[in-house]
Amino acid sequence: MPDNATPNDAGANSKDVAVLGGGSFGTAMAKVLGENGHRVHFWMRDPAQAEQVRKTGINKRYMPDVVLKGDIHPTTDLADTLKKSDVVFVAVPAKAFRALISEHRDEFHDGQVVVSLTKGIEQQGFKLMSEILLEEIPRCRSGVLSGPNLAAEIVNRELTATVIAAKDPEVRQIVQELLGCEYFRVYANVDVYGVELAGALKNIYAIVAGLGTALNMGENARAMLITRGLAEMSRFAVSLGANPMTFMGLAGVGDLIATCTSNKSRNYRVGYAIGKGRQLDEIVEELGQVAEGIYTLKLVREKSESIGIYMPLVRGLYEIIYEGASINAVINSLMMAAQNSDVEFILPRTISQ
Numbered sequence: 001m002p003d004n005a006t007p008n009d010a011g012a013n014s015k016d017v018a019v020l021g022g023g024s025f026g027t028a029m030a031k032v033l034g035e036n037g038h039r040v041h042f043w044m045r046d047p048a049q050a051e052q053v054r055k056t057g058i059n060k061r062y063m064p065d066v067v068l069k070g071d072i073h074p075t076t077d078l079a080d081t082l083k084k085s086d087v088v089f090v091a092v093p094a095k096a097f098r099a100l101i102s103e104h105r106d107e108f109h110d111g112q113v114v115v116s117l118t119k120g121i122e123q124q125g126f127k128l129m130s131e132i133l134l135e136e137i138p139r140c141r142s143g144v145l146s147g148p149n150l151a152a153e154i155v156n157r158e159l160t161a162t163v164i165a166a167k168d169p170e171v172r173q174i175v176q177e178l179l180g181c182e183y184f185r186v187y188a189n190v191d192v193y194g195v196e197l198a199g200a201l202k203n204i205y206a207i208v209a210g211l212g213t214a215l216n217m218g219e220n221a222r223a224m225l226i227t228r229g230l231a232e233m234s235r236f237a238v239s240l241g242a243n244p245m246t247f248m249g250l251a252g253v254g255d256l257i258a259t260c261t262s263n264k265s266r267n268y269r270v271g272y273a274i275g276k277g278r279q280l281d282e283i284v285e286e287l288g289q290v291a292e293g294i295y296t297l298k299l300v301r302e303k304s305e306s307i308g309i310y311m312p313l314v315r316g317l318y319e320i321i322y323e324g325a326s327i328n329a330v331i332n333s334l335m336m337a338a339q340n341s342d343v344e345f346i347l348p349r350t351i352s353q
């Protein structure tokens with residue numbers, strides 16, 4: 001795909017769209033929307049960054065090699081952004097999500113479409129972003145977007161597919177029409193909780209996979225980690241009400257494959273650095289971008305123990321990262337644990353002899 005493509009003319013279908021968050025993924029989505037001929041109100045909190053993007057078309061800190069084209073307006077005025085936009089995409093880390101929405105709750109309009117791009121969980125009460133949207137701005141129509149969507153590939157117009165999950169069919173259709181183009185396909189799902197949980201949970205297994213690569217594990221091991229990760233994350237999500245079939249789709253196994261096999265994933269890179277013996281604080285400082293899996297791991301470990309869901313990879317990674325356990329000891333205990341059934345929908349997890 002050429003990167004010198006001129007923006008499409010959306011004509012009468014052109015919409016005013018907001019992207020909140022000037023990081024890697026906000027930039028990637030602003031670029032797709034701008035190229036699709038929409039007027040993009042690209043909100044970020046740092047005035048110097050907004051000024052730089054306005055002047056050069058380049059978000060130097062997060063995407064230094066990417067030029068944003070089309071009708072893209074970097075801004076720090078959130079009230080004005082919300083006032084002008086038909087649809088709002090939110091791309092800030094989970095830690096910042098509620099405060100951002102809550103502080104501006106009265107500025108959203110009735111029926112406005114608000115879509116979370118965030119792949120994380122709120123610490124207080126294990127809330128997902130769709131739940132925060134429902135609590136803070138129930139007057140709006142919400143959805144979540146998730147899938148194998150490495151920002152570094154999308155900005156190069158590399159072929160990508162994603163999933164819009166929303167209960168309201170019109171929200172699904174609006175988002176498909178806004179984002180879909182020759183290199184970006186948008187599939188639909190109604191299982192909002194499942195799609196969103198899949199996006200948050202896979203970050204944990206991306207850390208595990210990066211760690212495995214650092215230890216020179218082979219392809220058999222990588223396939224085992226991805227597949228057992230899928231079993232574990234779907235077991236957990238289904239116990240919380242998600243549809244197991246969602247995990248067969250792009251937001252489940254699709255995103256798991258992309259992030260567990262690519263060093264373009266920040267979570268994978270965190271795992272790789274841990275596997276090389278580096279300290280977590282130092283890794284996070286050097287990364288300079290969010291790796292949600294580090295925080296999700298803590299929350300999922302606590303939740304899985306409180307509801308009694310067996311998640312050996314979560315437990316093992318938690319012991320390595322937060323309790324200083326030896327990586328080899330954890331691997332040995334995982335490999336020597338009781339041997340269970342493969343697909344739990346065919347045989348129960350523990351087969352009686």
Ligand SMILES: NC(=O)C1=CN([C@@H]2O[C@H](COP(=O)(O)OP(=O)(O)OC[C@H]3O[C@@H](n4cnc5c(N)ncnc54)[C@H](OP(=O)(O)O)[C@@H]3O)[C@@H](O)[C@H]2O)C=CC1
Binds near residue numbers: 021289
């Ligand atoms: N990058 C990717 O490939 C993908 C990321 N995602 C998800 O999107 C979300 C955002 O990720 P991404 O853009 O990559 O993260 P980055 O770390 O690249 O950027 C984070 C952005 O959020 C902003 N931010 C942080 N805290 C606040 C706050 N309190 N108020 C306002 N803005 C804030 C940062 O601003 P500042 O620079 O001023 O600190 C920055 O613009 C994450 O949940 C991630 O999992 C989903 C799909 C793909």
Ligand SMILES: O=C(CO)COP(=O)(O)O
Binds near residue numbers: 151
């Ligand atoms: O979610 C992502 C791709 O689908 C991005 O993963 P990272 O946050 O690990 O970079």
